[in-house]
Amino acid sequence: MDKLTLLGLLVALVGILTGQVLEGSNLNVLFQGTAFMIVFGGTLGAVMVQSSSKVFITAIKMGRWAIIPPKSAGLELIGQMAEWGALARREGMLALEARLSDIPDPFVRKGLQLLVDGHSAEQIREVLEIDIGSWEQLRWQGARVWEAAAGYSPTVGIIGAVMGLMHVMQNLSEPAKLGSGIAVAFVATIYGVAFANIIFLPVANKLKAIIMQQTQMRDMVVDGLGAIANGENPRLIELKLQSYLN
Numbered sequence: 607m608d609k610l611t612l613l614g615l616l617v618a619l620v621g622i623l624t625g626q627v628l629e630g631s632n633l634n635v636l637f638q639g640t641a642f643m644i645v646f647g648g649t650l651g652a653v654m655v656q657s658s659s660k661v662f663i664t665a666i667k668m669g670r671w672a673i674i675p676p677k678s679a680g681l682e683l684i685g686q687m688a689e690w691g692a693l694a695r696r697e698g699m700l701a702l703e704a705r706l707s708d709i710p711d712p713f714v715r716k717g718l719q720l721l722v723d724g725h726s727a728e729q730i731r732e733v734l735e736i737d738i739g740s741w742e743q744l745r746w747q748g749a750r751v752w753e754a755a756a757g758y759s760p761t762v763g764i765i766g767a768v769m770g771l772m773h774v775m776q777n778l779s780e781p782a783k784l785g786s787g788i789a790v791a792f793v794a795t796i797y798g799v800a801f802a803n804i805i806f807l808p809v810a811n812k813l814k815a816i817i818m819q820q821t822q823m824r825d826m827v828v829d830g831l832g833a834i835a836n837g838e839n840p841r842l843i844e845l846k847l848q849s850y851l852n
Contacts, residue, residue, distance in 0.1 A: 763798015
């Protein structure tokens with residue numbers, strides 16, 4: 607679990623609410639179900655319109671990475687590939703076939719299968735780099751969905767504010783209610799700007815960083831498998847791959 611994400615959200619929320627209290631305002635005015643529905647629903651609808659179903663679903667699934675990032679098994683992978691290299695040098699590539707069933711990651715399993723099938727390092731790299739490109743492109747599109755939400759959210763908030771002011775204008779005959787009505791109308795704008803800059807944009811940037819890390823791990827696997835295919839010393843393979851973690 608990424609505790610820094612949760613801490614950051616908490617700090618932002620506490621800062622905003624504390625500022626509201628210090629200004630002498632009532633916290634209740636910030637909690638408006640109508641404004642929330644306008645901003646959240648409008649933003650969600652906008653990103654659905656711009657995205658394909660596959661990209662949208664991927665983006666929603668990726669959202670959890672901001673709090674629970676994918677596990678990084680870099681050290682474990684390096685150890686495994688050094689072991690595979692030693693086994694391949696002793697008994698040949700076909701000896702690695704018994705290890706295929708123990709690999710949960712389909713990308714790593716695919717690469718090892720190519721190695722067992724006797725493909726060269728260049729052929730393995732060619733196939734896996736296409737795989738990496740497809741994986742990376744879909745995830746980048748998913749991250750851009752969150753980025754797009756940060757662009758739509760403030761505008762939808764303004765729509766909510768205008769709708770609230772229209773409602774206020776319909777009640778001009780009751781001047782005592784105008785002040786509170788206008789305050790409520792602008793809560794939608796606060797929601798729009800806050801969602802964009804505290805949730806959507808930070809999550810998008812964190813997802814991009816995670817995608818880069820995951821891509822780097824896949825590049826490491828490609829280099830490791832290529833080194834095994836070339837018959838390099840297992841210790842040299844391990845030292846080379848450790849540079850990725852640094």
